[in-house]
């Protein structure tokens with residue numbers, strides 16, 4: 565369990581054409597579907613990071629949700645991540661840095677991704693929580709990423725970004741207690757995804773998926789299994805909830821949104837008029853409470869005792885529900 569297998573190493577050797585000198589496990593993948601590990605290849609100075617997926621369909625999900633549906637969604641997520649690294653990562657730049665993919669391969673449900681090692685590029689710091697100024701580093705990354713893909717329609721990524729969107733979470737919806745959030749789940753989801761301004765979302769922009777330089781002034785992102793279409797504010801709401809203390813979130817959400825939209829405004833393409841940029845920004849800002857409510861809906865069905873269900877997310881949800889009733 566959670567080990568790097570000889571088969572995985574052979575696969576890396578075959579695809580890179582070089583013997584693997586040594587390896588160290590970073591973490592096993594969700595539900596032991598494979599491993600993420602660092603590898604040193606013979607005669608290459610820079611180490612690489614390998615994400616090797618070798619799913620075992622017999623495996624049981626820790627929360628008992630294991631189903632074919634869950635398995636298929638996971639396998640598809642790894643395929644979409646490969647598509648992202650092959651086709652969209654090359655468009656990213658220093659203001660929304662993503663490691664390059666050096667080699668990629670698939671074999672049925674199994675897949676292999678060999679990435680540049682961000683630690684080797686100076687992104688050696690990881691955090692579980694962030695101060696406000698550190699969070700701004702990620703907000704800037706998100707603004708640049710969302711601006712880069714504004715109005716891009718790509719049918720090879722998820723039609724809706726994020727792992728919790730309603731279309732793929734019907735079992736969790738059924739499990740939810742009856743109430744206004746459950747009743748309005750579809751209206752909230754539609755409100756978010758029917759916005760005229762769509763981009764490509766990271767889709768799992770929690771703090772654990774960002775790697776920082778030592779002085780916490782730059783970041784790069786990993787983990788693109790849930791990239792897909794949507795308004796950028798979905799990533800922002802999910803990120804802030806993952807990274808900030810409840811106190812900072814309570815006192816400084818507006819400050820964070822202001823910074824994000826300021827950077828977004830600066831990074832949006834010049835082909836957009838000032839008026840269009842302003843419309844986009846005011847529409848996405850108004851969707852913030854809906855993004856919070858939509859994530860709350862997922863948590864309430866999936867894990868009703870989850871620590872992320874706090875009084876703030878409940879307040880945002882209430883605001884979204886109030887707006888629906890207007």
Ligand SMILES: Nc1ncnc2c1ncn2[C@@H]1O[C@H](COP(=O)(O)OP(=O)(O)O)[C@@H](O)[C@H]1O
Pocket residue numbers: 590591592593594600613615663679680681682683690772773774775786787788
């Ligand atoms: N290219 C990379 N360089 C350095 N570290 C990486 C790289 N890719 C992943 N990691 C580290 O490994 C962790 C797990 O990778 P990730 O793709 O997020 O897998 P999972 O889907 O299991 O969350 C990341 O949180 C990050 O710390």
Ligand SMILES: [Mg+2]
Pocket residue numbers: 772773786787
């Ligand atoms: Mg991750």
